Amino acid sequence: MVQWIRTRMFRKYAHGAFHPVSLGVALILAWSMMTSTGFAADVQPPGGVHKGVDVEQPIEFPHNIHVEVNKINCMYCHTYARRSKVAGIPPTSKCMGCHKIIATDKPRIQKLTEYWQKGESPKWKKVHDVPDFVHFTHERHLKKFVFDRDYPVEDVKEVCAFCHGQIKEMTVAKKVKPLNMGWCAGCHEKNGGPGDCWKCHK
Amino acid sequence: MVIEKDINEQIKWAQINSDVLRSMENPRKAYWITFFVCIAMVACAVVAEIYQYRTGLGPSNLNNPHMWGMYISTFVFWIGMSHSGTLLSAILHIIHADWRKPIYRFAEAMTTFSLMTAGFFPIIHLGRVWNFYWVVPYVSARGVWPNFRSPLSWDAFAISTYLSASMLFLFIGMIPDLAICRDNARGFRKKLYGALSLGWVGSDKQWRHFRKTYLLMACFLIPLAVSVHSIVSSDFAMSIMPGWHVTSFPPYFVAGALYSGCAAIITLFIMLRYFFRFEEYMTLAIMEKTCKLTFAIAMVWTYLNLIEFAATWYGHDVYSKEVLIAKATGPYAWIFWTMIFCGSVVPFALAFQKLRRHMPTMFVVSLLLNLSMYFERWMIVAPTLSMAMEPHQFYIMYASVVQWAIVFGSFGWFGLLFLVFVKVFPSVSMYEVKEMVFHRRRLINEEAAAKFHRRSGDPQPGAQPA
Amino acid sequence: MSLKNVMENWSAYRKDAEAGGHHTYEHRWAMSINLDLCIGCNACSTACYAENNLAVVGPERFAKGQAMHWMRIERYWDVEDKEYPDQGASFLPMMCQQCGAATCEPVCPVAATYHTPDGLNAQVYNRCIGSRYCSNNCPFRVRYFNFYSYYESAWPEPMHLQLNPDLSVRDKGVMEKCTFCVQRIRVAKDKAKIENRKVKDGEFTTACAQACPTSAIVFGDTMDPESKVSMLWKQHQVTRAVYKQHKEDPELRGYRIFEELNVDPSVMYLERVRDTTV
Amino acid sequence: MSGKLNRRDFLKALGLGGTATLAGCDMPTTVTLEEGKEDVVSYLLPEEYVIPGVGVTYASTCTQCNAGCGVHGRVREGRVLKVEGHPDSPINAGKTCQMGQALVQAHYNPDRIKSPxxxxxxxxxxxxxxxxxxxxxxxxxxxxxxxxxxxxxxxxxxxxxxxxxxxxxxxxxxxxxxxxxxVVNTNVWSAVSRDMLDDPQPQISLDKAKLILSFGADFMGTWQSPVHFAGQFSRMRTAADRGALIQVESKMSMTGGSADLWVAIRPGTEGILALGLANYLIANGVSSASLPGDARDKLAAYDMQKVSNATGVSTATIERIGKALKNRAPSVVLAGAAVEGQVNGYEAVSAIMLLNVMLGNIGQTILPSGKFPLQQLEAKVxxxxxxxxxxxxxxxxxxxxxxxxxxxxxxxxxxxxxxxxxxxxxxxxxxxxxxxxxxxxxxxxxxxxSSTLEDWGTHVAAYQAGASNISIQQPLMEPLYDQTxxxxxxxxxxxxxxxxxxxxxxxxxxxxxxxxxxxxxxxGATASLSPDEFWNNSLQAGMIKIDSTPRKHTVKASIAAIDAPAADANFPLTLIPSARMGLFDGRHANLPWLQESPDQIAKVVWGSWAEIHPSTASKMGITHGDVIRIESEAGGIEARAYLTNTVHADAIAVPLGQGHTEYGRYAKGRGVNPLKIVKAAVDAKTGELALFATRVKVSKTNKNEIILRLGHSDTQHGRRLVRTVSVDALKRTKGA
The missing domain is CATH 3.40.50.740 (Rossmann fold)
Structure with a gap:
């Protein structure tokens, strides 16, 4: 093994030849740079992946239809995001605002209407959870990444995707980013977020 | 006056082998009883610890000013205990005090085992035990590190280093003996010793390497031993608390450590001598030397105590002075005076030959010295906490059953390790006793001895100085 | 990543430590407590319980000395051996003094307590492993340890609904202490930042100062020269980062407790006044 | 609020602002990350003002005592988290006492009755x-x-x-x-005020006084409107010419703890001291013009030595108080529960009010109150x-x-x-x-x-601080239990x-x-508003200002002789069942915050104790923590002896609050209730019970128990934690 490493890795490619591994690294770097060019240079969205679990929700809410097909802004429904630390789930009346007329024949909408007529809100399951000792505020993050940068508000979903992944491609939301401390801290480091423990720990 | 021999130099080498190997065989009833008593003690501690783990530290009765209690004082006690082995094996090895040879092995085992006991306590006393590894620096995605300024994180380094070094030292010193064991064992034991003796055959080359390694380890271990207790003392000395913030704490701790270690050696010396019939090897002469050493250390410790008291008394730190007075007159006064009596007065028994040679007396004395040393640790930890700067929070603490059980269990744990040790490993170093006997035999012949000791240029024995 | 970070910032970290902490503070939250006004009524203490999710430990644990009082009123008597006292008691509201050179900070093995850019001694609960060294090294003895989990015992249903969601409920084995109501500071700072302004004096205050019926407690930012608290500090010629005050007028009443230990407390007390001429 | 999901379910489900806990409840964990486990539910309809994660404050009125302080409740995600003082309330001006802080605990108390x-x-x-x-x-x-x-x-x-x-x-x-x-009332004070000043609740202006002489009035703890008076006291002490407090009582109250001069007096003799002071003042040139003609003769009987003998206050001290009263004007003289609670309580309070009359305090620090126009809403005290x-x-x-x-x-x-x-x-x-x-x-x-925080109500405080007001109590959250x-x-x-x-x-x-x-x-002056506007404005303000006609003080001073309580060899001590800020008369004994919050002077928590003077105790061989039996003609109680020199040697003080036989887990079976052994004597004039006139005897039992206290040292051990300066130094630094 050691011998192999010595001969294959150092001797053979010692004189300027491209090593397959370094070539691969370079390609990955280049690719990741290309994919991240959609954003201005001042923001470096966090990387990282998480293999989330499929969460069963009372109604299988299709984010993709709302966002991709109908082009509804995230903050139209998650209206508290820019005013509070939590983004919030829209009141059921907001759903019914459209769905009194739209797509009333679909089973999911009928289920929603049932809730509405019973006078109940569906009990959604929380997908993106941070530990209870963490203080996270949507308001400040949106301010930094959207409003302070004059980022077009209609594209806010790209900013949401930093932490929530491409919700626009999902039906029911699924956690695809680790949302753990190392991940948060990494992004804070890159983008000049606060490094003070007490900023996020309560 | 006849100088008593440290060891009977006429003893046969085979006799040494068989005596020591015999001690490793056929545990008697007394052994098993002690063994199970120890297990029961450990079980007490385990139950207590599980309870404490699940409920929090509340049941230990620790309280607001007394955030540290017997866990920490017991920790310091066991760390202190560990210094004796190093003293006997490393320091005496380097200064060529060869009377150490029959007794250093178990002393060294004691070092290792008391460290293994001590190591538990900083972990047990944590509020969130399950996160104890956070004091160890490791690379994590969170990018957080231990606080390198904190004496507690130094503790983690110091103890782990000292533990690994002393274990290694113990092991290396045992290799030639393990080979003897291997040659005399059968079955599973043969395999075990075979593996442990690392192919020792006693060749010249092996001996040469062995001696060098052993010396090197000894040299390495001495500063380590001094530093480890200095670091433990800095748990207290680095604080600003009156009675803790004492400049002389590192030497004071080291002296106390050596003291308690020596006292423990006397205790174990007597027990081994009695139980394993090691009178031939653990002779009264060696006992006397150990006692004298202990006496010297006791006096150093007393002196350092006096220095500390005087420095506080004549110093201008009113808080420290208050704590000092509280030690002598407050709720812990009886502990303080017991400590002074047992630590500074009782050792005078060691100054009398008659008493030194009377094993039951020495046994009691050594236990008293150990008690004093335990109390000393308590007197370091508790009074300062009970009476620091803020008078509103002056309070005392009575240890609960949980705390007692865990402390009690630690003695069981130590005993258990030691009991296993004496049956698995030779508790007297065979090869070194042989060395000693060899040297002594040569010393009988004065001429040979002179020759042996003479360096070039030394005057011949009996010759008039020029 | 993180190792790299440490290596890169090592020299900065070292210099930081040598200079005694942060070079630049965003705020220096501080208090002034007028002991002449303190009537010892405990309103501050109870307000603190309400704001900071403090556990009520119950009589048995109280007897052991395991109670939690982030804000406690100490009551002392004059030592004279009289038949009856001829004046009232000496009340002293005592909480974490948020020392500028806090003794609790260097001794924490895991850096769970550290100095924030606001000049506060932070206690990061989820980092704390409960070695309790900080409490041992605190001259004011204002750090409180969770000897138990108090979920069920202190907040039986529905009392848990009162718990403030802006800060953690501490679990067993965690040290806690007064934070100068950091959750309120956090909200005020966030709000100010979103509105692109500085935090205004009096915009918020700590729970104890808000409750105090005699307004003995004044809280504010000493970095803001206009704030009430910095005016008071100035008026009483109390300066930070010294272990002995050199006042032009030594009779001015401001003082800091255990200042001589060079811990640089952030709480200035004003001496109690007793009119012995009546 | 519409919809069947009541706010309680909503809370359970919301998960957004749920309780932040550090770790899981049972076995230790380090991180509570959950994916798809917690419920998060939205409102059915958008609620006005409500943003999840952001607190809203609503105005209401505190009902923990009868002072009627205005409060602001902080509400988040449908639950009240904290109560703060209402900054615009003329009573408490944004401040609260500890009982007010514990209002939320009365609401969330686990021992509430959940169904009829x-x-x-x-x-x-x-x-x-x-x-x-x-x-x-x-x-x-x-x-x-x-x-x-x-x-x-x-x-x-x-x-x-x-x-x-x-x-x-x-x-x-x-x-x-x-x-x-x-039990905690000022009815005798009111009766005297009514008779002497024609005003049952005269406004007291401590902040204008240069001297307060309080005969056992715990005006910052339990007397009339404590938070209001604490604010006034604060202004008095910070005034350019700092006012002083002289407290004369048999057991140090919380207010006594702030006294510049504290005088221990034999229980039940406060009135005698007041008459003695009146005599002293007349003798030293204070006009007696405002007094009845025979005043001089009547008062002459109360010469210094006689008063000193009766009250146990030294002549030097009496002279000291007299001088202070004479030299510092305006002053205010108050009478507390211990004076009122005597068989001649009315006369004693009259004597105290007489001092106010003599010293010209009426109209200076004792001001006429407004006559509340809506009689049917006035407090039934x-x-x-x-x-x-x-x-x-x-x-x-x-x-x-x-x-x-x-x-x-x-x-x-x-x-x-x-x-x-x-x-x-x-x-x-x-x-x-x-x-x-x-x-x-x-x-x-x-x-x-319903609890205060769930219910509607209006309150008119008996003691109207400043302007007349109706305070409004509104629900700050949905009821916790649907069966209340x-x-x-x-x-x-x-x-x-x-x-x-x-x-x-x-x-x-x-x-x-x-x-x-x-x-x-x-x-009010809001006649032009529509009813809805008026309603909403009132709710927001938390109160309605009512125009009241000010009363006029017409002084009708009278003097009655006061005798010292007769000595009784069988029952040598006087029982002082003192109320305190915190547990009050026992109604707050079920609030754990207040149980764990110490007595302000004795610093005792979670139990009963009996304060006894060391000299009295040593006579009976009682030491600190001894369980003693206190017996009156009406019965006996047992409590732990607390040796302190803040109680008169002829008295034994057992605080109110404990001794509940029911009242939930925090109160039940804890301590003793001294009211139980009070002899049912009454003040002749008003018919109020003479709660402070019971004579008791004390005997030792052979038990000794720990008295639970906050803090373990009564002295500062020379630390100078609390430093004291004289008022001269304060004057030299111009009040800084």
């Missing part, structure tokens, strides 16, 4: 509201056979529209028996007279139905009144309460009422049973208040 309870076969069993209503209807409804005067209401101090409704209900059942009981009166009337079987609210007479009545027996003899007892207190346990029907009802709702429903024509139209108390507020509008 009906006595069946001797024990109380949970029942439905339908059953409770039916029972009420049977006993009190239109078909009930009620003879005139057979129904009685027993309440605490009650004011505002709740009082009006009670009055109306009594009318509807043809009775006028409204007993208001309150409770007292101990009604306690005795009720016990007597009930024992005489005068009532068929007793309705209890806001009072716990079974706990507060001295055993010698035999109120419990009297109450038990009433055929039908309805107790409207939040908690299973002693009185509720005797009831035939227990109606669980607002007190107003219950009374409205009972009224509707008798008088459907007038009250049948109101769905609930809220509807009633909306209706009557339309009329209140005219009372």
């Amino acid at each position: 309870m009906v006595r069946e076969g001797g024990s109380l069993v949970p029942a439905t509201w339908e059953k409770a209503q039916a029972l009420l209807d049977e006993k009190l409804g239109s078909k009930a056979n009620l003879a005139a005067g057979r129904v009685a209401w027993l309440t605490g101090t009650v004011s505002g529209h709740q009082r009006a409704l009670i009055t109306n209900h009594l009318e509807s059942v043809g009775s006028n028996h409204h007993f208001a009981v309150e 409770g007292g101990t007279r009604d306690l005795a009166a009720f016990a007597q009337a009930a024992a005489q079987k005068q009532f068929d139905v007793v309705l209890v609210h806001g009072a716990n007479p079974v706990f507060t009545a001295p055993a010698s009144l035999k109120l419990d027996e009297a109450l038990a003899s009433v055929p039908f007892k309805v107790v409207m309460t939040q908690f299973p207190d002693e009185t509720a346990m005797m009831a035939d029907l227990v109606l669980p009422v 009802r607002g007190f107003g709702d219950i009374v409205i429903s009972m009224l509707a049973m008798r008088n459907a024509a007038q009250y049948g139209s109101f769905k609930d108390y809220y509807g009633y208040l909306r209706n009557v507020f339309a009329n209140l509008k005219g009372a």
Whole structure:
């Protein structure tokens, strides 16, 4: 093994030849740079992946239809995001605002209407959870990444995707980013977020 | 006056082998009883610890000013205990005090085992035990590190280093003996010793390497031993608390450590001598030397105590002075005076030959010295906490059953390790006793001895100085 | 990543430590407590319980000395051996003094307590492993340890609904202490930042100062020269980062407790006044 | 709020602002990351003002004592988190006391009664509201056979529209028996003020005073409007010319803890000292013009030496107080519960008020109060007279139905009144309460009422600080339990049973208040507002200003001789059942924050203790923590002896608050209730019980127990933590 490493890795490619591994690294770097060019240079969205679990929700809410097909802004429904630390789930009346007329024949909408007529809100399951000792505020993050940068508000979903992944491609939301401390801290480091423990720990 | 021999130099080498190997065989009833008593003690501690783990530290009765209690004082006690082995094996090895040879092995085992006991306590006393590894620096995605300024994180380094070094030292010193064991064992034991003796055959080359390694380890271990207790003392000395913030704490701790270690050696010396019939090897002469050493250390410790008291008394730190007075007159006064009596007065028994040679007396004395040393640790930890700067929070603490059980269990744990040790490993170093006997035999012949000791240029024995 | 970070910032970290902490503070939250006004009524203490999710430990644990009082009123008597006292008691509201050179900070093995850019001694609960060294090294003895989990015992249903969601409920084995109501500071700072302004004096205050019926407690930012608290500090010629005050007028009443230990407390007390001429 | 998901379910489900915990509850974990486990539910309809994660404040009124402080409740995600003072309230000006802070704990208390309870076969069993209503209807409804005067209401101090409704209900059942009981009161002070100044609640302006001489008035703890007076006290002390406080009492109160001069006085002799001071003042040139003609002669009997002998206050001290009174004007002289609670309490308070008259304080620091125009809303101030009166009337079987609210007479009545027996003899007892207190346990029907934070109400404080106000209490959150009802709702429903024509139209108390507020509008300068505007403005402000006509003080001073309480060799000591800020008269003993919050002077928590002077104790061989037996003619209690020199050697003080036999997990079975051994003597003039006149003897038991205290040192050990300067130094630094 050691011998192999010595001969294959150092001797053979010692004189300027491209090593397959370094070539691969370079390609990955280049690719990741290309994919991240959609954003201005001042923001470096966090990387990282998480293999989330499929969460069963009372109604299988299709984010993709709302966002991709109908082009509804995230903050139209998650209206508290820019005013509070939590983004919030829209009141059921907001759903019914459209769905009194739209797509009333679909089973999911009928289920929603049932809730509405019973006078109940569906009990959604929380997908993106941070530990209870963490203080996270949507308001400040949106301010930094959207409003302070004059980022077009209609594209806010790209900013949401930093932490929530491409919700626009999902039906029911699924956690695809680790949302753990190392991940948060990494992004804070890159983008000049606060490094003070007490900023996020309560 | 006849100088008593440290060891009977006429003893046969085979006799040494068989005596020591015999001690490793056929545990008697007394052994098993002690063994199970120890297990029961450990079980007490385990139950207590599980309870404490699940409920929090509340049941230990620790309280607001007394955030540290017997866990920490017991920790310091066991760390202190560990210094004796190093003293006997490393320091005496380097200064060529060869009377150490029959007794250093178990002393060294004691070092290792008391460290293994001590190591538990900083972990047990944590509020969130399950996160104890956070004091160890490791690379994590969170990018957080231990606080390198904190004496507690130094503790983690110091103890782990000292533990690994002393274990290694113990092991290396045992290799030639393990080979003897291997040659005399059968079955599973043969395999075990075979593996442990690392192919020792006693060749010249092996001996040469062995001696060098052993010396090197000894040299390495001495500063380590001094530093480890200095670091433990800095748990207290680095604080600003009156009675803790004492400049002389590192030497004071080291002296106390050596003291308690020596006292423990006397205790174990007597027990081994009695139980394993090691009178031939653990002779009264060696006992006397150990006692004298202990006496010297006791006096150093007393002196350092006096220095500390005087420095506080004549110093201008009113808080420290208050704590000092509280030690002598407050709720812990009886502990303080017991400590002074047992630590500074009782050792005078060691100054009398008659008493030194009377094993039951020495046994009691050594236990008293150990008690004093335990109390000393308590007197370091508790009074300062009970009476620091803020008078509103002056309070005392009575240890609960949980705390007692865990402390009690630690003695069981130590005993258990030691009991296993004496049956698995030779508790007297065979090869070194042989060395000693060899040297002594040569010393009988004065001429040979002179020759042996003479360096070039030394005057011949009996010759008039020029 | 993180190792790299440490290596890169090592020299900065070292210099930081040598200079005694942060070079630049965003705020220096501080208090002034007028002991002449303190009537010892405990309103501050109870307000603190309400704001900071403090556990009520119950009589048995109280007897052991395991109670939690982030804000406690100490009551002392004059030592004279009289038949009856001829004046009232000496009340002293005592909480974490948020020392500028806090003794609790260097001794924490895991850096769970550290100095924030606001000049506060932070206690990061989820980092704390409960070695309790900080409490041992605190001259004011204002750090409180969770000897138990108090979920069920202190907040039986529905009392848990009162718990403030802006800060953690501490679990067993965690040290806690007064934070100068950091959750309120956090909200005020966030709000100010979103509105692109500085935090205004009096915009918020700590729970104890808000409750105090005699307004003995004044809280504010000493970095803001206009704030009430910095005016008071100035008026009483109390300066930070010294272990002995050199006042032009030594009779001015401001003082800091255990200042001589060079811990640089952030709480200035004003001496109690007793009119012995009546 | 519409929809069936009530706010409680909503809270459970919301998960957004749920309780932040550090780790899991059982076994230790480090991180509580959950994916798809917690429920998160939205509102059905968007709620106005409500943003999840952001707190909103609403104005309301605190009901922890009767001072009527305005409060702001911080509400987040539908639950009240904290109560702060209402900055615009003229009473408390943004401040709160510790009892006010604990208002939320009374609301979230785990021992609240969650459904009506009906006595069946001797024990109380949970029942439905339908059953409770039916029972009420049977006993009190239109078909009930009620003879005139057979129904009685027993309440605490009650004011505002709740009082009006009670009055109306009594009318509807043809009775006028409204007993208001309150152990901590200032009724004798009020009676004296009424008689001497023609003003039952004169406004006191401590901030204008240069000297306060308080005879046991714990004005920052339990007297009238503590938070208001604490604010005034603060202004007095920070004034350019710092005012001083002289406190004369037999047991140091919280207010006494702040005294510049504290004087221990033999219990029950405060009035003598006041007369002695009056004599001293006249002798030293203070005009006696405002006094009756025979004043000089009457006062001459109280020469310095005689007063000193009677009161145990040295002549030097009396002279010191006299000089201070003479030199520092204006001053204010107050009388507290220990003065009032004597058999000659009225005379003693009169003597104290006399000092105010002589010193010209009337009109300077004692100002006329406004006459509240809406009499039906004025506070019905409770007292101990009604306690005795009720016990007597009930024992005489005068009532068929007793309705209890806001009072716990079974706990507060001295055993010698035999109120419990009297109450038990009433055929039908309805107790409207939040908690299973002693009185509720005797009831035939227990109606669980909403907490202050869930209920509507209006309050008119007896002591109106500054302008006259109606304070408004509004629900800050949905009721925690759906089986509780607002007190107003219950009374409205009972009224509707008798008088459907007038009250049948109101769905609930809220509807009633909306209706009557339309009329209140005219009372203020807000006549131009629409009813809805007026309502909303009032709710936001938390109060309605009422124009009141100021009274005029006409001084009618009188002097009566005061004798020292007779010595009794069998009962050598006087019992002081002192109330304190915190547990108050015992009503807050079920609030754990207040149980764990120490007594301000003794620093004791979670229990009872008996303060005894070391010299008295040493005579009997009592040491700190000894369990001692305190016996009066009316009975005995046992408590741990607390040796302190803050109590007079002739007195033994056992604080009120503990000794509950019911009242939930935090209060039950803890300590003793000194009221139980109080002898039922009364102040002759007012009929109030002389609570502080009971003579007791003390004997040792052979037990010694630990007294739980906060703090373990009484002295500073030379630390100079609290530093004290003289007032001269303060003057040299110009008050800085």
